[in-house]
Amino acid sequence: MTALALDAAGVAAYIAEVWPGASDRYSAETIESLTATSARMRWRVDESVLRPGGTVSGPTMFQLADSVAYLLVLGLLGRAALAVTSHASIDFLRRPSSAELVAEARLLKLGRTQIVMAVDIFTVDLGAEPDPARPVASASLTYSRALVT
Amino acid sequence: MTALALDAAGVAAYIAEVWPGASDRYSAETIESLTATSARMRWRVDESVLRPGGTVSGPTMFQLADSVAYLLVLGLLGRAALAVTSHASIDFLRRPSSAELVAEARLLKLGRTQIVMAVDIFTVDLGAEPDPARPVASASLTYSRALVT
Amino acid sequence: MTALALDAAGVAAYIAEVWPGASDRYSAETIESLTATSARMRWRVDESVLRPGGTVSGPTMFQLADSVAYLLVLGLLGRAALAVTSHASIDFLRRPSSAELVAEARLLKLGRTQIVMAVDIFTVDLGAEPDPARPVASASLTYSRALVT
Amino acid sequence: MTALALDAAGVAAYIAEVWPGASDRYSAETIESLTATSARMRWRVDESVLRPGGTVSGPTMFQLADSVAYLLVLGLLGRAALAVTSHASIDFLRRPSSAELVAEARLLKLGRTQIVMAVDIFTVDLGAEPDPARPVASASLTYSRALVT
Numbered sequence: 001m002t003a004l005a006l007d008a009a010g011v012a013a014y015i016a017e018v019w020p021g022a023s024d025r026y027s028a029e030t031i032e033s034l035t036a037t038s039a040r041m042r043w044r045v046d047e048s049v050l051r052p053g054g055t056v057s058g059p060t061m062f063q064l065a066d067s068v069a070y071l072l073v074l075g076l077l078g079r080a081a082l083a084v085t086s087h088a089s090i091d092f093l094r095r096p097s098s099a100e101l102v103a104e105a106r107l108l109k110l111g112r113t114q115i116v117m118a119v120d121i122f123t124v125d126l127g128a129e130p131d132p133a134r135p136v137a138s139a140s141l142t143y144s145r146a147l148v149t
Numbered sequence: 150m151t152a153l154a155l156d157a158a159g160v161a162a163y164i165a166e167v168w169p170g171a172s173d174r175y176s177a178e179t180i181e182s183l184t185a186t187s188a189r190m191r192w193r194v195d196e197s198v199l200r201p202g203g204t205v206s207g208p209t210m211f212q213l214a215d216s217v218a219y220l221l222v223l224g225l226l227g228r229a230a231l232a233v234t235s236h237a238s239i240d241f242l243r244r245p246s247s248a249e250l251v252a253e254a255r256l257l258k259l260g261r262t263q264i265v266m267a268v269d270i271f272t273v274d275l276g277a278e279p280d281p282a283r284p285v286a287s288a289s290l291t292y293s294r295a296l297v298t
Numbered sequence: 299m300t301a302l303a304l305d306a307a308g309v310a311a312y313i314a315e316v317w318p319g320a321s322d323r324y325s326a327e328t329i330e331s332l333t334a335t336s337a338r339m340r341w342r343v344d345e346s347v348l349r350p351g352g353t354v355s356g357p358t359m360f361q362l363a364d365s366v367a368y369l370l371v372l373g374l375l376g377r378a379a380l381a382v383t384s385h386a387s388i389d390f391l392r393r394p395s396s397a398e399l400v401a402e403a404r405l406l407k408l409g410r411t412q413i414v415m416a417v418d419i420f421t422v423d424l425g426a427e428p429d430p431a432r433p434v435a436s437a438s439l440t441y442s443r444a445l446v447t
Numbered sequence: 448m449t450a451l452a453l454d455a456a457g458v459a460a461y462i463a464e465v466w467p468g469a470s471d472r473y474s475a476e477t478i479e480s481l482t483a484t485s486a487r488m489r490w491r492v493d494e495s496v497l498r499p500g501g502t503v504s505g506p507t508m509f510q511l512a513d514s515v516a517y518l519l520v521l522g523l524l525g526r527a528a529l530a531v532t533s534h535a536s537i538d539f540l541r542r543p544s545s546a547e548l549v550a551e552a553r554l555l556k557l558g559r560t561q562i563v564m565a566v567d568i569f570t571v572d573l574g575a576e577p578d579p580a581r582p583v584a585s586a587s588l589t590y591s592r593a594l595v596t
Contacts, residue, residue, distance in 0.1 A: 018201045019200065019201050037431065051168065051233075052167045052168045052231065053231050055233070058215050058233070058234040058237070059208060059211055059212035059215055062208055062211045062212075062215075062237070063208035063211075066207050066208055066211075082201065082202050084200075084204070084207070084241065084244075085207040085241050086240070086241050086561065087238075087239070087240050087241070087534055087589065088207070088211070088237075088238070088239050088241075089236075089237070089238040089239075089387040089438060089536055090236070090237050090238075091235070091236050091406065091407075091414050091438055091440070092233065092234050092235050092236070092237075093406055093407040093414060094407065095233075108389065108391055108433060108436050109389075109391040109392065113560045113561075113591075114533065114560075114561075114591075116389050116391060116436070118416075118436060133335065135406060138406050138414070138416060138438065140387060140389055140436065140438065142389070142534065144560075144561075186580065235412065236385055236440065238387055238536035238587060240555065240556075240563050240587055240589070242555055242556040242563060243556065257538065257540055257582060257585050258538075258540040258541065262411045262412075262442075263384065263411075263412075263442075265538050265540060265585070267565075267585060282484065284555060287555050287563070287565060287587065289536060289538055289585065289587065291385065291538070293411075293412075316499045317498065317499050349466065349531075350465045350466050350529065351529050353531070356513050356531070356532040356535070357506060357509055357510035357513055360506055360509045360510075360513075360535070361506035361509075364505050364506055364509075380499065380500050382498075382502070382505070382539065382542075383505040383539050384538070384539050385536075385537070385538050385539070386505070386509070386535075386536070386537050386539075387534075387535070387536040387537075388534070388535050388536075389533070389534050390531065390532050390533050390534070390535075393531075
């Protein structure tokens with residue numbers, strides 16, 4: 001079994017150091033769990049990301065999927081800020097309508113050059129648990145351990 | 150041949166009306182062309198969207214791909230703010246390193262319920278033309294004409 | 299909760315009637331379970347589908363993913379032979395090396411026009427249960443309820 | 448500019464040697480062109496691959512997309528039978544109805560570990576040229592140069 005190279009607090013500290021502009025997305029409030037095979041984040045929905053009709057925009061959900069995947073990558077690889085997303089596929093399934101978004105990443109493969117993860121995103125009331133049968137989006141993300149050159 | 154329901158200025162005016170927070174992304178500066186089968190946008194890269202290492206973040210490129218696709222959807226469907234992305238796949242191919250990003254959307258299918266588009270993203274110097282053989286990202290996006298319910 | 303329109307035997311009988319060439323893929327041997335939110339199939343690996351190096355070819359795994367998704371679609375919609383795949387994304391994660399492939403489909407969304415499913419594929423010894431943490435492939439498939447026209 | 452490691456005849460000879468079961472798919476009849484940035488194949492539609500309603504099955508189109516991508520990979524890398532598909536996304540856009548399928552692969556990136564290609568598939572009458580504006584399917588495929596382990 002792979003051990004974590006960084007725990008949740010270690011990831012938050014690392015992001016604060018190398019990428020301060022993202023530190024509000026990787027904090028004690030947003031990171032709910034991090035293990036060697038999974039990660040979970042919770043984001044408060046801010047009105048600024050709403051599209052007409054009151055729904056959360058697709059790019060916001062993509063950013064959340066990418067962020068929870070990067071959280072898991074940093075947990076697995078440690079101080080690897082230069083690992084980059086090489087592929088992402090996302091299905092938008094339902095309109096997110098509630099106060100918070102919860103994203104769960106599950107490790108599919110930790111390879112020598114690629115890390116593949118599945119991410120489900122849920123919409124929930126403040127502090128509530130998601131219904132696993134009703135994701136609002138479902139994604140697959142691949143991170144490349146080397147720089148894309 | 151399908152005619153445009155809205156031209157570039159019409160899309161910019163519509164966005165300013167229904168989604169003012171996005172109006173800087175759909176303006177006379179950012180929209181370079183809009184036809185019944187294609188759309189093109191150009192974004193200045195802002196330091197705030199850079200990841201560690203100086204590269205543009207994946208979510209920023211996703212947002213650009215989604216924006217140029219939505220531009221084409223609005224051109225085709227007219228005042229259809231509630232059309233939503235139902236699927237997106239994106240390959241990140243190279244590190245974007247230059248001052249501007251150019252995105253080109255090409256219509257693959259205009260169906261009764263779904264609109265499918267291919268999008269290539271390029272990194273260029275200020276005002277320069279992209280090299281079609283070297284996109285920094287390549288995506289496929291599907292918009293649903295009805296609300297996701 | 300949605301009830302099944304056809305059970306496993308009903309799907310097998312329907313395929314035998316309308317698509318006899320596919321009836322060996324939808325039989326009492328290959329269909330292991332079918333509920334209103336999931337489906338599971340098991341295929342014996344035939345040497346004819348092996349690539350150089352002894353691995354199962356990508357198109358064979360794609361066909362299995364598409365078949366278990368279609369099984370779930372027929373279970374949900376009934377005699378709907380004309381429902382078609384509109385999108386598929388698949389990650390090939392590990393080399394399948396064993397005697398059988400097991401595929402599990404999970405319903406993500408049953409919409410008015412689109413049905414979205416997640417599929418994981420596993421490689422197992424004869425009759426064995428898969429290790430859920432080590433899929434050989436992971437896919438997302440969308441079926442369109444109407445004909446693609 | 449990258450030179451071809453194998454030309455069309457070289458690929459056909461190599462496939463006949465290492466993967467005889469696939470040699471009818473990689474022949475002087477099916478390979479129409481192969482350059483360092485593109486490949487093109489043409490397949491006669493066989494009744495055995497038709498689904499109910501007379502349309503070509505999704506897995507058949509996937510196999511064609513994967514085959515033309517592998518043709519380009521072999522042209523670029525030479526005798527690299529063990530290069531494998533690591534990811535594929537495919538949109539099925541229209542019902543293929545004609546006598547032949549033509550598939551065109553375009554190189555998006557030749558990286559150290561990954562090769563990314565875009566593939567469009569067209570349906571045409573015998574020997575006819577495709578209409579580039581109306582593909583029946585559009586795909587993105589990634590090949591991994593190393594074995595998936």
